[in-house]
Amino acid sequence: MDDFLAARLQMAFSLGFHIVFACIGMVMPFFMSVAHFYWLKTKKVVYKDVTKAWSKGVAIFFATGAVSGTVLSFELGLLWPTFMEHAGPIFGMPFSLEGTAFFIEAIALGFYLYGWDKLNPWFHWVTGVVVGISGLLSGILVVAANAWMNSPAGFDFVDGKYLNIDPIKAMFNDAWFSQALHMSVAAFVSTGFAVAGVHALMILRGKNVLFHSKAFKIAAVFGTVAACLQPISGDISAKDVAHRQPAKLAAMEAHFHTERNAPLIIGGIPDTANKKVDYAIKIPGLLSFMTTGNFSGEVKGLDVIPKEDQPPVAVTHYAFQIMVGLGMAMVFIALLYFIALWKKRQWLNSNWLLKLFIIATPMGFIALEAGWTVTEVGRQPWIINGVMRTVDAATPMPGIAYSFYLFTGVYISLAIIVSLLLYRQITMVGKLYDSTSKLPKN
Amino acid sequence: MIYVVIVFLWTSILLYILLGGADFGAGIIELFTSKGNRSKTRKTMYEAIGPIWEANHMWLIIAIVILFVGFPKIYTTVSIYLHIPLVCMLLGIIARGTAFVFRNYDAVKDDMQKVYTPIFIYSSLITPFFLGIIAASSVSGQIDVQAQDFLSAYVFSWLNWFSVSVGVFTVSICGFLATIFIIGQAADDDRSFFIGKARRTIYTVMFCGALVFVAAYHENIPLASWIFGDTLGLTAIIAASISLIIMFFLLQRKKPILLRLLAGFQVAMILFAATYSHFPDIVLLKNGANLSLLTHQGQAKAIDTLGYALLIGSIFILPALGYLIYIFQQKKEVQEAH
Numbered sequence: 001m002d003d004f005l006a007a008r009l010q011m012a013f014s015l016g017f018h019i020v021f022a023c024i025g026m027v028m029p030f031f032m033s034v035a036h037f038y039w040l041k042t043k044k045v046v047y048k049d050v051t052k053a054w055s056k057g058v059a060i061f062f063a064t065g066a067v068s069g070t071v072l073s074f075e076l077g078l079l080w081p082t083f084m085e086h087a088g089p090i091f092g093m094p095f096s097l098e099g100t101a102f103f104i105e106a107i108a109l110g111f112y113l114y115g116w117d118k119l120n121p122w123f124h125w126v127t128g129v130v131v132g133i134s135g136l137l138s139g140i141l142v143v144a145a146n147a148w149m150n151s152p153a154g155f156d157f158v159d160g161k162y163l164n165i166d167p168i169k170a171m172f173n174d175a176w177f178s179q180a181l182h183m184s185v186a187a188f189v190s191t192g193f194a195v196a197g198v199h200a201l202m203i204l205r206g207k208n209v210l211f212h213s214k215a216f217k218i219a220a221v222f223g224t225v226a227a228c229l230q231p232i233s234g235d236i237s238a239k240d241v242a243h244r245q246p247a248k249l250a251a252m253e254a255h256f257h258t259e260r261n262a263p264l265i266i267g268g269i270p271d272t273a274n275k276k277v278d279y280a281i282k283i284p285g286l287l288s289f290m291t292t293g294n295f296s297g298e299v300k301g302l303d304v305i306p307k308e309d310q311p312p313v314a315v316t317h318y319a320f321q322i323m324v325g326l327g328m329a330m331v332f333i334a335l336l337y338f339i340a341l342w343k344k345r346q347w348l349n350s351n352w353l354l355k356l357f358i359i360a361t362p363m364g365f366i367a368l369e370a371g372w373t374v375t376e377v378g379r380q381p382w383i384i385n386g387v388m389r390t391v392d393a394a395t396p397m398p399g400i401a402y403s404f405y406l407f408t409g410v411y412i413s414l415a416i417i418v419s420l421l422l423y424r425q426i427t428m429v430g431k432l433y434d435s436t437s438k439l440p441k442n
Numbered sequence: 443m444i445y446v447v448i449v450f451l452w453t454s455i456l457l458y459i460l461l462g463g464a465d466f467g468a469g470i471i472e473l474f475t476s477k478g479n480r481s482k483t484r485k486t487m488y489e490a491i492g493p494i495w496e497a498n499h500m501w502l503i504i505a506i507v508i509l510f511v512g513f514p515k516i517y518t519t520v521s522i523y524l525h526i527p528l529v530c531m532l533l534g535i536i537a538r539g540t541a542f543v544f545r546n547y548d549a550v551k552d553d554m555q556k557v558y559t560p561i562f563i564y565s566s567l568i569t570p571f572f573l574g575i576i577a578a579s580s581v582s583g584q585i586d587v588q589a590q591d592f593l594s595a596y597v598f599s600w601l602n603w604f605s606v607s608v609g610v611f612t613v614s615i616c617g618f619l620a621t622i623f624i625i626g627q628a629a630d631d632d633r634s635f636f637i638g639k640a641r642r643t644i645y646t647v648m649f650c651g652a653l654v655f656v657a658a659y660h661e662n663i664p665l666a667s668w669i670f671g672d673t674l675g676l677t678a679i680i681a682a683s684i685s686l687i688i689m690f691f692l693l694q695r696k697k698p699i700l701l702r703l704l705a706g707f708q709v710a711m712i713l714f715a716a717t718y719s720h721f722p723d724i725v726l727l728k729n730g731a732n733l734s735l736l737t738h739q740g741q742a743k744a745i746d747t748l749g750y751a752l753l754i755g756s757i758f759i760l761p762a763l764g765y766l767i768y769i770f771q772q773k774k775e776v777q778e779a780h
């Protein structure tokens with residue numbers, strides 16, 4: 001495998017791995033705090049059980065997220081030294097603030113996990129909330145750094161030199177808001193649906209039903225509300241991309257020709273050689289409307305982008321379709337759930353609704369990975385949009401392919417062990433956590 | 443502002459060695475403990491480091507962020523030429539962090555523990571070993587940016603007697619820190635067991651320290667003149683040796699806090715002596731074009747914002763961290779009193 005490809009794949013795998021843990025680490029503390037709040041308010045012991053069970057999960061994910069994050073902060077230099085040499089001082093601001101946020105998170109987590117029965121109950125609760133807030137903040141900060149790669153700001157690029165650095169301006173670049181918003185909501189969608197799905201499965205199997213129903217409800221409410229907000233935020237992102245990275249938008253939409261009244265292309269197989277999309281559904285004018293607010297607005301196609309600056313179309317297009325498709329599917333499930341909550345309470349006890357949630361378990365995370373593929377692959381061939389090419393950023397050290405195999409192996413084994421651990425946490429609920437259950441262990 | 447940033451960099455490295463080091467040491471000690479005593483060691487250790495173990499490792503991240511924001515050239519040079527030991531260290535960090543959590547949080551305690559425990563123990567050994575190698579290679583002028591072939595550019599920069607001996611020395615320091623730390627934590631009847639251990643680790647540290655000098659001599663690295671040629675450096679080393687002797691006599695007394703302070707002081711002095719002699723140069727290259735914290739700093743604006751971010755950050759972090767340590771120390775004493 002060629003070194004450059006290996007470096008890109010290693011980066012993508014590491015980030016794709018980290019992001020799952022980071023999202024769970026950001027969102028689970030909120031679920032936990034809600035359950036904890038109910039426990040403190042109602043003194044129903046089942047809520048305490050749920051909180052404790054979840055906090056174990058958080059600890060496992062936090063540690064895995066932390067080590068994979070540590071690896072990332074080295075990998076940026078190991079794989080992309082030229083990029084970091086110039087970008088480090090410019091987009092470093094969010095990373096240095098992020099350091100603070102992580103630190104607070106780690107400290108608060110120390111209080112939370114070891115503070116049961118030792119701290120004042122409400123202080124203890126607050127430390128849990130602090131874990132969530134600082135996690136969310138670190139997510140927002142790190143995404144602001146990524147947004148800078150899409151929308152470089154805060155320096156003047158003169159004759160290949162990076163002058164007049166302004167880290168604050170770099171942090172508040174044009175893309176940070178839309179990306180941070182979309183990412184934060186995505187974290188809630190993906191974690192909400194994943195957690196809800198697991199508890200739905202346990203309810204369906206009739207194990208510790210009270211426990212799992214309470215847990216299911218908290219996760220499902222977070223996930224479904226976020227799912228309904230996601231298309232709105234996605235629309236903001238799309239308009240933003242259209243404006244700042246027309247090449248990325250064109251690749252997402254497989255939009256080969258600049259035109260007015262541009263159709264929205266759904267699905268299909270992009271044919272780059274002949275510049276057309278086969279077997280797609282086309283809704284006339286909708287793309288123009290979505291990106292410009294006007295059905296006859298002009299949308300730039302790949303034809304205005306020089307060939308060497310075009311991102312890979314097929315991958316970006318498929319990834320975008322996957323994200324939006326799954327996003328819409330989750331909105332649909334969310335609406336059914338809301339109807340069930342407000343109008344048709346009998347649906348809540350029906351198996352088909354639970355089954356829908358079970359099917360949706362991985363959807364959020366798949367959409368999340370797909371969304372990052374859109375952003376990162378859609379930015380190619382640039383590592384800093386319009387400023388530095390990814391090829392020029394890569395490390396001179398040969399043999400990266402081996403490091404890629406090594407890390408891939410490590411990540412796969414970790415994923416397997418973490419899944420095993422979670423499986424055990426879940427199957428042991430009856431024995432370890434659910435104090436209301438009289439069921440014998442499995 | 444640059445000096446604020448440098449102080450933060452130095453302090454985070456020191457704290458990482460002390461806190462992270464004690465943490466690695468816990469695993470190393472487990473390795474050198476007979477099977478029968480392992481669970482006792484492990485339990486005492488876990489009680490001591492559990493609440494703060496996550497925070498201990500944050501210092502490394504702070505140091506890295508300071509490097510890449512403030513001194514990008516230094517960060518990238520090290521990343522390129524010490525790629526291999528860095529990857530080894532990272533694998534150690536992954537293995538260790540996850541194995542620690544897995545073995546403490548697995549809902550079922552079964553044969554899987556037999557998988558986690560060795561991973562934890564050996565990665566506790568490997569990680570500081572490579573950390574030491576990386577540190578030694580950066581400061582000893584072995585990195586050759588003009589090398590044409592793979593081996594001299596990416597392997598001999600770190601695979602040499604000096605770097606390896608510093609790696610071993612770092613491992614011994616970690617073990618030493620862990621035993622000193624654990625003495626204060628141990629229940630009364632276990633104390634003598636841990637005191638014996640502490641004594642042995644002190645001998646080991648002295649032996650490994652001597653080894654470093656031998657290796658430096660062998661590789662023609664003027665380590666002795668760096669350290670002894672400078673009054674401050676020499677003072678630091680003498681202070682470190684004196685504190686080691688005091689500690690030796692204090693082991694029997696029940697003064698755990700004093701012991702810990704002395705151990706911390708001692709390591710701080712060693713780090714000081716090692717870094718002061720060629721400050722502000724931090725990465726020495728074979729061709730003599732050393733990388734200096736002063737001439738290779740980022741643009742002023744970047745350094746300023748970094749400095750402010752660190753200052754503001756520490757306002758939040760230090761009190762919270764102090765309180766965390768305090769609370770769990772308190773609770774421990776209350777429990778013991780009962």
Ligand code: HDD
Binds near residue numbers: 178182231234239241
């Ligand atoms: C649960 C996950 C999830 C779901 C359901 C959606 N997205 Fe998304 N999307 C992400 C998760 C995500 C992401 C992984 O979080 C990305 C990558 C970068 C970012 O900021 O968010 C992203 C990026 C992203 C981008 C590129 C942003 C950029 O490069 O700056 C656009 C245009 C959209 N999304 C649009 C949408 C639309 C119209 C959706 C309609 C349902 C949608 N997303 C659902």
Ligand code: HEM
Binds near residue numbers: 008142146377382390
């Ligand atoms: C702060 C956040 C991020 C930074 C600084 C960052 C940085 C980078 C860098 C330096 C590369 C290598 C160059 C390239 O191929 O473009 C890259 C590639 C990539 N990253 Fe990101 N990234 C971030 C977030 C993410 C996240 C969270 C994901 C999640 C999955 C992701 C997915 C990818 C993928 C898929 C690639 C490979 C693109 C390709 O090979 O075409 N990125 N990113």
Ligand code: HEM
Binds near residue numbers: 061105
């Ligand atoms: C290049 C990209 C990235 C780098 C260098 C990076 C770095 C790190 C580091 C060093 C940690 C460990 C901190 C600790 O010990 O607590 C970490 C954890 C974390 N990262 Fe990342 N990160 C990156 C991408 C992301 C992205 C895209 C997000 C997303 C939203 C994110 C969110 C988090 C969160 C929430 C944690 C806390 C761990 C947890 O709660 O499980 N990171 N990251």
